[in-house]
Amino acid sequence: MPTYYDPQDLDQFAAIGKDAPELAKKFFDYYGAVFAEGALSAREKALIALAVAHTVQCPYCIDAYTRACLEKGSDLEEMTEALHVAGAIRGGASLVHGVQMRKIAEKLTL
Amino acid sequence: MGCPQKPQTQTPQLGLEKFSSALKRHGLKLDRTRCRILQVNVGLICDLCCRHCHLMAGPHRQEAMSAQTMREVVNFARRGGFEMVDITGGAPELVPGIEGFIADLAEVVPHLMLRSNLTALESPERENLLRTCVKHRVALVVSFPALREAQVEAQRGSGVWEKSLAVLHRLNALGYGREDSGLQLHLAVNPGGAFLPADQAATERRYHRELQRRWGLVFNNLFTLTNMPLGRFRRWLENSRNYDAYLSKLASAFNPAVVSGLMCREQVSVSWDGYVFxxxxxxxxxxxxxxxxxxxxxxxxxxPQGTPIATADHCYACTAGAGFT
Incomplete structure (x- = not known):
């Protein structure tokens, strides 16, 4: 195996159900329902998924949802903005903990 | 010589099932129903060099339908009893005599449709053509593949965006796309690469909303079209090493339910030199x-009905997903 990640593995996702078929069925049914057209459009959901994929840094998900976004009519400008939303939340999540840092430091320092 | 170019060599597709085999596996055959539509390709001359063009049309092409062939097509339309003539190109707007051709066809068929890339309608020289279209209630199907300048121009070339918007405003001013005007304006949207088109109904809703909100533009319907792995788009697929994966994607999206409604079952196409496809x-x-x-x-x-229709691997583009009907 040259790398841990093989793009062909994405097509084998369903194999995860081999030793736990009932759980896999529940998961895939849920997954399908989540991405169906609803109060949010399937296009909007794919953009959220793309942002989350970058947050969890899953190469399978990035591959799948880049394609899904394009096929649902999103363009690179929208997709890039979605990534910045993920980046802003990640960055913000780090920085907002600075309040803790400051409170602790203020308690400990003269 | 009638054929526009030599048949394109089929790239061997490792593991790709032949389209005819896919039909057979589903117990289907592709044959003709009653022929309602006459599609006429009046030439390859075009003001654009779109990267997805299956005909490799462009400003460098000289092919255009002659006046003699136009007369022969009108006579064929008369004796064929067609319900509609669908005029395409290239850019039909640039073919000399197109106004007279439309007027002559209007006398022998009830419905006419003209496909336009929008930019070819932009010149003041096209006002006479626009008047002809209005007079004969010609439905316009215009290319507007994306809602952003960068995406449109990556596919169709620099300067296309502003011209396209200007022509859409002009068409709306003439009544095209407006309710109760009787002047139908439809948008054609194709993907900007080696992937399938978006859901047609959802795209139409989004375009209605965005065109109205951003530019005050209206249209009637929107059609999503799959990029055909032929011509300039095929070259790009091959050069970018996307060809095999794209063909596989089209084949894996084969939808047997759309075969009965494929447009080739009820239309015949005529080339600029008068030959039939x-x-x-x-x-x-x-x-x-x-x-x-x-x-x-x-x-x-x-x-006649029941006549078999030839198939090839590119037919998968018409049966992928919701299909090309």
Whole structure:
């Protein structure tokens, strides 16, 4: 195996159900329902998924949802903005903990 | 010579099932129903060089339908009893005599449709054509593949965006796309690369909303079209090493339910030099209708019901997902 990640593995996702078929069925049914057209459009959901994929840094998900976004009519400008939303939340999540840092430091320092 | 170019060599597809085999596996056959539509490709001359063009049309091309062939097509339309003539190109707007051709066709068929890239309608020289279209209630199907300048121009070339918006405003001002005007304006949207088109209904809703909100533009319907792996788009697929994956994607999206409604079952296509093909894509691939290349002047009427339709791997583009109906 040259790398841990093989793009062909994405097509084998369903194999995860081999030793736990009932759980896999529940998961895939849920997954399908989540991405169906609803109060949010399937296009909007794919953009959220793309942002989350970058947050969890899953190469399978990035591959799948880049394609899904394009096929649902999103363009690179929208997709890039979605990534910045993920980046802003990640960055913000780090920085907002600075309040803790400051409170602790203020308690400990003269 | 009627064929526009040599039949394109089929790249061997490792593991790709032949389209004819896919039909057979589903117990389907592709044959003709009653021929309602006459599609006429009036030439390859075009002001644009779109990267997805299956006919490799462009400003460098000289092919255009002659006045003699136009007369022969009008006579064929008259004796064929067609319900509609669908005029395409290239850019039909640039073909000399197109206004007269439309007027003559309007006398022999109830409905006319003209496909436009929008930019070719931008010149003041096209005002006469626009008046002709309004007079004969010609439905316009115009290319507007994306809602952003960068995406449109990556596909169709620099300067296309502003011209397209200007022409859409002009068409709306003429009444095109407005309710109760009787002037139909439809948008054609194709993907900007090697992937399938977005859901048509959802895209239409989004375009209605965004065109109205951003530019105050209106239209009637929107059609999503799959990029055909032929011509300039095929070259790009091959050069970018996307060809095999794209063909596999099209084949894996084969939808047997759409075969009965495929447009090739009820139309016949005529090239700028008057020869007959099953569709514009077979025209691009050089696959003639029937057993030999036939000119419209030699045809008593459209091919009869039950006539088999030739198939090739590019047919997968018409059966992928919601299909090309």
């Amino acid at each position: 099953d569709c514009d894509f077979h025209l691009a691939a050089g696959i003639c209708q029937g057993e030999k290349l036939t000119h419209v002047r030699d045809l008593p009427g459209p091919p």
